[in-house]
Amino acid sequence: MSFDRDNRDKLxxxxxxxxxxxxxxxxxxxxxxxxxxxxxxxxxxxxxxxxDSTDKGKDEKIKPVSLLRKTRIWISAAAAVLLLLIGMxxxxxxxxxxxxxxEFSKSDNMENGEENAYxxxxxxxxxxxxxxxxxxxxxxxxxxxxxxxxFSEDANDANTEEKTTEIYADATGEDDSDTNLMMGIxxxxxxxEVEFSEIAGMEPADIxxxxxxxxxxxxxxxxxxxxxxxxxxSIMGNHSFVRETEGKSxxxxxxEIFGKEKESRLIIGSNSVDVETVDKDMVSHSIYSAxxxxxxxxxxxxxxxx
Amino acid sequence: MxxxxxxxxxxxxxxxESVYDxxxxxxxxxNDVLRTAYIYVKDLHAAEDIFQEVxxxxxxxxxxxxxxxxxxxxxxxxxINTCKDYLKxxxxxxxxxxxxxxxxxxxGASEYDEVEKRDTNHLIKETVLSLPAKYRDVVLCVYFNDMxxxxxxxxxxxxxGTAKSRLSRARQKLKDILEGRISDEF
Numbered sequence: 001m002s003f004d005r006d007n008r009d010k011l012x013x014x015x016x017x018x019x020x021x022x023x024x025x026x027x028x029x030x031x032x033x034x035x036x037x038x039x040x041x042x043x044x045x046x047x048x049x050x051x052d053s054t055d056k057g058k059d060e061k062i063k064p065v066s067l068l069r070k071t072r073i074w075i076s077a078a079a080a081v082l083l084l085l086i087g088m089x090x091x092x093x094x095x096x097x098x099x100x101x102x103e104f105s106k107s108d109n110m111e112n113g114e115e116n117a118y119x120x121x122x123x124x125x126x127x128x129x130x131x132x133x134x135x136x137x138x139x140x141x142x143x144x145x146x147x148x149x150x151f152s153e154d155a156n157d158a159n160t161e162e163k164t165t166e167i168y169a170d171a172t173g174e175d176d177s178d179t180n181l182m183m184g185i186x187x188x189x190x191x192x193e194v195e196f197s198e199i200a201g202m203e204p205a206d207i208x209x210x211x212x213x214x215x216x217x218x219x220x221x222x223x224x225x226x227x228x229x230x231x232x233x234s235i236m237g238n239h240s241f242v243r244e245t246e247g248k249s250x251x252x253x254x255x256e257i258f259g260k261e262k263e264s265r266l267i268i269g270s271n272s273v274d275v276e277t278v279d280k281d282m283v284s285h286s287i288y289s290a291x292x293x294x295x296x297x298x299x300x301x302x303x304x305x306x
Numbered sequence: 307m308x309x310x311x312x313x314x315x316x317x318x319x320x321x322x323e324s325v326y327d328x329x330x331x332x333x334x335x336x337n338d339v340l341r342t343a344y345i346y347v348k349d350l351h352a353a354e355d356i357f358q359e360v361x362x363x364x365x366x367x368x369x370x371x372x373x374x375x376x377x378x379x380x381x382x383x384x385x386i387n388t389c390k391d392y393l394k395x396x397x398x399x400x401x402x403x404x405x406x407x408x409x410x411x412x413x414g415a416s417e418y419d420e421v422e423k424r425d426t427n428h429l430i431k432e433t434v435l436s437l438p439a440k441y442r443d444v445v446l447c448v449y450f451n452d453m454x455x456x457x458x459x460x461x462x463x464x465x466x467g468t469a470k471s472r473l474s475r476a477r478q479k480l481k482d483i484l485e486g487r488i489s490d491e492f
Contacts, residue, residue: 013477018449025431034307
């Protein structure tokens with residue numbers, strides 16, 4: 001046997017022909033492959049082959065189960081994700097922060113509506129819209145929130161602003177718009193508007209007497225009888241007022257209202273109503289404008305003439 | 307996948323594999339497998355069990371044989387690994403393989419040379435097998451199973467340089483032991 005290999009050096013031990021010696025020695029010991037061993041090995045291989053076929057069959061049978069299990073796992077995972085999303089949304093929906101956001105959103109909508117209404121009303125009267133300061137706007141929004149919870153629901157509706165705009169576009173389109181339309185506007189914009197009793201700070205039943213002075217004609221009337229007072233309140237009750245941030249205009253009418261404990265003084269000009277209320281030692285001052293200021297003055301003129 | 311043994315010992319893939327091709331492999335390399343196993347485990351029955359296990363492994367993994375080495379080297383590598391696994395499990399079971407000893411019968415004078423030659427072979431075999439395992443393994447790979455140093459290193463999972471140095475030391479040990487104890491014909 002040759003050991004002349006690339007990586008092998010020739011040494012004396014190579015001459016021993018170890019392979020030959022070992023083979024002879026082992027053969028003498030009977031260490032050789034017999035036909036019996038070959039046939040037994042081939043039988044074992046055949047058996048292995050049969051086992052492999054059976055295993056393959058089993059694998060094919062098992063396969064649908066495996067698929068079913070995978071499907072179950074996927075469905076479970078999808079259900080878990082769905083539950084997680086629902087849970088997260090529920091938490092977000094029920095959390096106080098979300099509620100606060102919703103409230104803020106409501107008041108924000110109302111504030112927008114208020115601003116729009118105010119802006120449109122002043123445009124209708126041919127007046128210049130003046131933006132208030134930030135504090136005043138906040139105050140106005142706060143009042144709007146306090147005034148009507150019912151309106152809050154309406155104001156929450158995203159269509160409110162559009163509806164307002166549409167209605168008011170019609171109103172501003174015609175200068176001689178009728179009262180019904182104004183009432184319609186009033187019903188939509190009631191969050192911005194206050195009644196006469198509110199600006200006067202007294203209910204008609206609490207009013208003892210009213211003194212009305214037309215500044216241009218220096219004509220003054222005093223209403224002391226209940227019927228006269230009620231009639232005056234009825235006329236004034238037909239008007240709605242909007243809180244103004246500022247405004248001091250010409251004095252057309254001075255109305256002094258005397259109640260049981262309060263006194264109110266209204267100075268009505270061509271574009272504002274200046275109200276001063278005295279309640280015992282407390283004096284408060286507010287500025288309003290009538291939704292239809294010119295009609296208010298017409299009504300007062302007519303009332304004075306009567 | 308069927309693979310046929312080529313004249314150079316390489317293994318040719320063909321359309322299908324069968325037990326009959328395994329028979330060709332067993333007849334070609336069976337003795338190498340059995341004797342390598344016997345050298346390792348020193349027990350004929352255990353060697354025969356290993357023999358069967360090796361060819362079942364060959365049958366099952368024949369499709370993964372890439373042909374980077376000769377088929378014989380691949381089979382011997384499986385044999386050595388199977389023997390090591392057997393020895394590990396035998397060690398765990400505390401089963402010590404018994405070497406069979408056979409007493410020589412009384413011999414005639416004509417048979418003396420034959421007996422002497424057999425004894426010399428036995429001496430060389432025992433000397434080789436008595437080498438420390440790391441030297442014995444590399445000697446068996448290179449001298450008994452006709453592997454190159456690189457193939458032996460790959461089979462034994464050692465570096466090629468390590469295989470080379472171990473072979474060199476093994477040769478020196480064999481020379482030291484056998485020098486003066488064997489006749490000139492070797």
